[in-house]
Amino acid sequence: MxxxxxxxxxxxxxxxxxxxxxxxxxxxxxxxxxxxxxxxxxxxxxxxxxxxxxxxxxxxxxxxxxxxxxxxxxxxxxxxxxxxxxxxxxxxxxxxxxxxxxxxxxxxxxxxxxxxxxxxxxxWPMRVLCKDDCKGICKVCGMNLNKGACNCQRTELDPRMAAIQDIFNKFKEV
Ligand SMILES: [Zn+2]
Ligand SMILES: [Zn+2]
Missing domain, CATH: 2.40.160 (Porin)
Incomplete structure (x- = not known):
């Protein structure tokens, strides 16, 4: 106009x-x-x-x-x-x-x-969130984590878990 x-x-x-x-x-x-x-x-x-x-x-x-x-x-x-x-x-x-x-x-x-x-x-707003505690998306599979958990989530979130799993795997091999 x-x-x-x-x-x-x-x-x-x-x-x-x-x-x-x-x-x-x-x-x-x-x-x-x-x-x-x-x-x-x-x-x-x-x-x-x-x-x-x-x-x-x-x-x-x-x-x-x-x-x-x-x-x-x-x-x-x-x-x-x-x-x-x-x-x-x-x-x-x-x-x-x-x-x-x-x-x-x-x-x-x-x-x-x-x-x-x-x-x-x-x-224009600098940053918009759907809610303050939005869980975001899984960096591995891209799933929206507000809608549920995916299978790759555990190793993604806790690297120590992955290390322990490695030790167990080695132990089995022996
Ligand atoms: Zn969100
Ligand atoms: Zn995932």
Whole structure:
């Protein structure tokens, strides 16, 4: 979704509130492709402050499927954060604090999808677990250990056991 901000930029202290949506239904990044299960519309406040600053504020609320960091099962994960941008109005155009152009605001067109995408990326959870005591997957056979034990589990978990078994095997050979 795109919003024309030319009116706001031209009028000192003008502001609008708009209910906006973003069009992507999955979040794709170099970490993977994560389906968005649900998302709330964003109430975006755009304000011209003294013809000096352009404020863009709103709250993003969504639920994305993110695999558990241990067992890889999908975990519906709530992501909730505020957008609070303070941009600089200079000679009728908008730049960031470093006087650089802004990729989600080209000319007078605010690209809501691009803005929200960049903010989700920054607020993406570092690590998701299905539960605090998730047992993970067996490193040998790949079984999800929350669903039961596999046969290779014992030697995997306790290397001392394996050593004792070796001794017994040797003893039998003698
Ligand atoms: Zn898990
Ligand atoms: Zn196993």
């Amino acid at each position: 795109k919003i024309d901000v030319s009116d706001i930029l031209k009028s000192i202290n003008k502001e609008t509130k708009e209910e906006v949506t973003y069009d992507f239904d999955s979040f794709q990044s170099r970490l993977g492709d994560f389906p968005i299960r649900s998302k709330s519309p964003v109430i975006l406040r755009i304000a011209n402050q003294e013809n000096k600053k352009l404020l863009i504020q709103g709250t993003v609320d969504l639920v994305a499927d993110i695999p558990c960091g241990r067992c890889l099962e999908n975990v519906p994960t709530s992501i909730h954060f505020d957008i609070d941008k303070e941009l600089i109005i200079q000679d009728g155009s908008v730049v960031d604090e470093d006087m650089e152009e802004i990729d989600y605001l080209i000319g007078f067109e605010l690209d809501v999808d691009k803005l929200v995408y960049a903010e989700i990326l920054v607020n």
